[in-house]
Amino acid sequence: xxxxxxxxxxxxxxxxxxxxxxxxxxxxxxxxxxxxxxxxxxxxxxxxxxxxxxxxxxxxxxxxxxxxxxxxxxxxxxxxxxxxxxxxxxxxxxxxxxxxxxxxxxxxxxxxxxxxxxxxxxxxxxxxxxxxxxxxxxxxxxxxxxxxxxxxxxxxxxxxxxxxxxxxxxxxxxxxxxxxxxxxxxx
Amino acid sequence: xxxxxxxxxxxxxxxxxxxxxxxxxxxxxxxxxxxxxxxxxxxxxxxxxxxxxxxxxxxxxxxxxxxxxxxxxxxxxxxxxxxxxxxxxxxxxxxxxxxxxxxxxxxxxxxxxxxxxxxxxxxxxx
Numbered sequence: 001x002x003x004x005x006x007x008x009x010x011x012x013x014x015x016x017x018x019x020x021x022x023x024x025x026x027x028x029x030x031x032x033x034x035x036x037x038x039x040x041x042x043x044x045x046x047x048x049x050x051x052x053x054x055x056x057x058x059x060x061x062x063x064x065x066x067x068x069x070x071x072x073x074x075x076x077x078x079x080x081x082x083x084x085x086x087x088x089x090x091x092x093x094x095x096x097x098x099x100x101x102x103x104x105x106x107x108x109x110x111x112x113x114x115x116x117x118x119x120x121x122x123x124x125x126x127x128x129x130x131x132x133x134x135x136x137x138x139x140x141x142x143x144x145x146x147x148x149x150x151x152x153x154x155x156x157x158x159x160x161x162x163x164x165x166x167x168x169x170x171x172x173x174x175x176x177x178x179x180x181x182x183x184x185x186x187x
Numbered sequence: 188x189x190x191x192x193x194x195x196x197x198x199x200x201x202x203x204x205x206x207x208x209x210x211x212x213x214x215x216x217x218x219x220x221x222x223x224x225x226x227x228x229x230x231x232x233x234x235x236x237x238x239x240x241x242x243x244x245x246x247x248x249x250x251x252x253x254x255x256x257x258x259x260x261x262x263x264x265x266x267x268x269x270x271x272x273x274x275x276x277x278x279x280x281x282x283x284x285x286x287x288x289x290x291x292x293x294x295x296x297x298x299x300x301x302x303x304x305x306x307x308x309x310x311x312x313x
Contacts, residue, residue, distance in 0.1 A: 039308070040308070047305045048306075051305055054298075055304070058298050058299070060242075060247060060249075060250050061292060063240050063250065064250050064254055066240060067242070067254050068254060068255050068291040068292075072255070072287055072288050072291065073288075075258060075261075076281070076284050076285075078261070078263070079261075079277070080281075082263030082264075082265050083277055085265040086263075086264065086265045086267065086269060089266050090268055116236040116239055117236060120236075120239040139306075142299065142304065142306075145299060149294055149299060153294050163285060167278065167281060167282075170274060170277070173274070174274040177269075179271065
């Protein structure tokens with residue numbers, strides 16, 4: 001009977017991880033379904049130099065959007081976290097705010113991960129791909145980039161929704177504060 | 188035992204070389220270390236994803252001007268009482284920040300459509 005010693009597992013783990021890393025683009029290509037006719041593939045092959053220039057411009061534009069949004073989200077999180085601390089210090093309990101802030105932070109992290117590690121990564125790969133020789137793979141890569149961009153949009157939509165909910169919860173709490181107590185210590 | 192012998196042999200050899208020409212030896216070590224550290228830094232730059240957002244490279248001059256400057260870190264009061272007025276002030280700043288966000292690209296344009304990427308049949312005839 002063959003027994004597998006644990007040390008073998010540790011030896012093969014890096015090899016398995018390396019193989020996964022190498023095969024990742026192949027799997028991605030396989031996932032993206034490309035059912036292009038020969039005529040369409042010829043069009044892709046002929047036109048793809050222009051496509052890659054457009055993709056390069058898009059990459060520059062979206063990198064700026066990603067940086068600006070990232071910074072703006074950070075500042076918003078600093079503001080909301082400080083306000084949550086102030087509420088806690090004053091022993092004010094607004095049940096929705098803390099979980100909403102946590103969820104917001106998690107989606108901001110997700111926005112960064114999806115835009116940097118998936119969308120921009122695949123977009124840069126597409127700008128450098130040998131599209132004339134492999135039009136089908138190039139088109140599959142474009143489909144992948146589209147899918148990644150949709151994921152970024154989904155994260156932005158979720159962040160917008162959570163920001164609106166945070167505001168709503170705070171306005172609701174504000175409504176419970178008696179007007180006559182304005183300026184008094186709320187503790 | 189064999190491994191230990193090899194280590195001792197290498198140690199002797201290193202001592203002999205460093206004893207004969209200490210300055211070239213030190214320079215050689217420094218060069219090798221600098222090379223290794225540079226390789227590590229460049230790997231981190233690419234693997235960590237910084238390269239994708241690095242607009243300080245040549246060719247990104249126009250984009251650099253579009254990046255918003257990092258605001259000076261604002262210190263918020265976290266101990267004073269919470270009143271209606273305080274919440275109004277908070278919401279005003281909050282709304283301004285949300286409004287700022289609408290100025291930035293939201294990745295929703297149709298830049299990846301076949302037409303925008305010039306991948307349509309009618310474009311091929313041009």
